[in-house]
Amino acid sequence: MSEMQTNKKADYRFPRDLRAKGLLSDEAFLAAQRMLRPASEWFSWAQNALLFLGSALVLTGIIFFFAYNWKSMGPFLKFILLEAGILVCVISMFVLKLKSVVAKVLLLSASILTGILLAVFGQTYQTGADAYELFVSWAIVILPWVIVSRFAALWIGWLIIVNTGATLYWIQVAEPVHDTSFDLLCVLLAGINCAALVLREFGANRSLAWLQHRWHRGLLLAAVLIALCIPTVKLITEMGVATDGTAALLGSVLWVVAIVGGYICYRHRLPDMLPLALIVMAACLVVLVLIGRIVFEVASGLEEWLFLFMGFIIIGVISCAAVWLRRTAAAIARGNADD
Structure with a gap:
């Protein structure tokens, strides 16, 4: 041999x-x-x-405990219980050393309890703050823990908090006060998650052990593609309608950049089938929407036949995508075998 x-x-x-x-x-x-x-x-x-399952159940139980006993508990008892829980998690994390999985889960639990504490504080004293301020404050307060944790699940949780805060800000302030379009929010969310994906790939390339798993790569890329697909589909479906489509056009251009850049990266630089499958799914969605728009405009009045025709189109596009993915997977496997 x-x-x-x-x-x-x-x-x-x-x-x-x-x-x-x-x-x-x-x-x-x-x-x-x-x-x-x-x-x-x-x-x-x-x-x-x-x-992870046990920690999630315990934290869920804490939330429901406060919801059920809210009226019978005084403010002092509410705060002392939550602060004691955070303190126990942090002290236990230091005792167990941060490198162990149990310590990282304890830090994740402390971060979630911090958000519950902020929510309880706002409800107890009726601060009048908007919901987005809770998530922004939550993200800022736990950021030092997120940085030192070197724990992908905590980073993903922090990103979910940031995305939620940005979305709530658009709902409560940007859209009603400044008339900011939803497409611009999608571009912002795509930028946040794309920055996280780039940092993730940079860290994985530097051989950081906690970034070597593939699941957060797929999750971050899916978040980017979903956010960019929304303005792209809107631009196609509302083409010709007298609306300000600047943000939708920007999102569509960024969608093309994401598709092409993602293909180059995950087909040639970092071969991986999961991101490629997500990219193909996003491309199929936009292509089918574009074909549907063209078909229903050209042959208007024949809707009953057009739905059947579009069914065949969908089957054909998905079949071509599946064949391409199988061939690409075989090519990547051969490349790994040659290495």
Whole structure:
């Protein structure tokens, strides 16, 4: 066996391919699977999953506890319980050291309890603050914890808070007071999440262990594409309508940039099928909306047949996308095997 073959990185697909070619017996295949996926790995996964589930249930219980006992509890008791919970989480995090998963989950719990504390404070004293101010304050207060945590779940949670705060600001201030279009909000949200995605890729390229998982890459890219698809679809459907489409046009241009840039990045620079699948889905959506707009304008009055025709168009576009994705996945797999 050559040196290149002996140094090849094995995964769970490699013994499966050997077995399919008849080069590996059933006993050897099972032994290889046990080596690649040992019981300790499954135990670690189950332990972490139950840890997150238990933490989520406890925090949910705290929220419902305050909601149910709101009238019977005094302000002092409300604050002392929440502050004690935050203090216990932070002290336990320092005792367990920040590198452990339990300590990171405790810091995540402390961050969520901080948001609950701010909400309870606002409800108790009726500060009159808008809802967006709660989320903005929440994001600012927990930002130091987010920075030092090196925990992807906490970063994603912080981004959700920031996105929610920006959306509520548009609902409560920007749109009613300044007449800011929803398309501009979508561009802003896409910019926030795109910046997070770029930082994530930069950190992963610097071999930061907590950024090596793929799930947050797909989540951030999906957030960017969804935000940019909205103004793009609006520009197509409202084409010809006398409205100010500057923000929609900007969002559409950025959508094209995101699609092309994402394809170049995740097909050639950082080959990964999950982002490519998301990019193809976004492209299929916009293409189908554009085709539908053209078809229904050209052949108006034949709607009953046009819906059937569009059904075939949808099947054809999705089928072509699926074939392309399968071929691309095979090409990426061959490239990884050659490496």
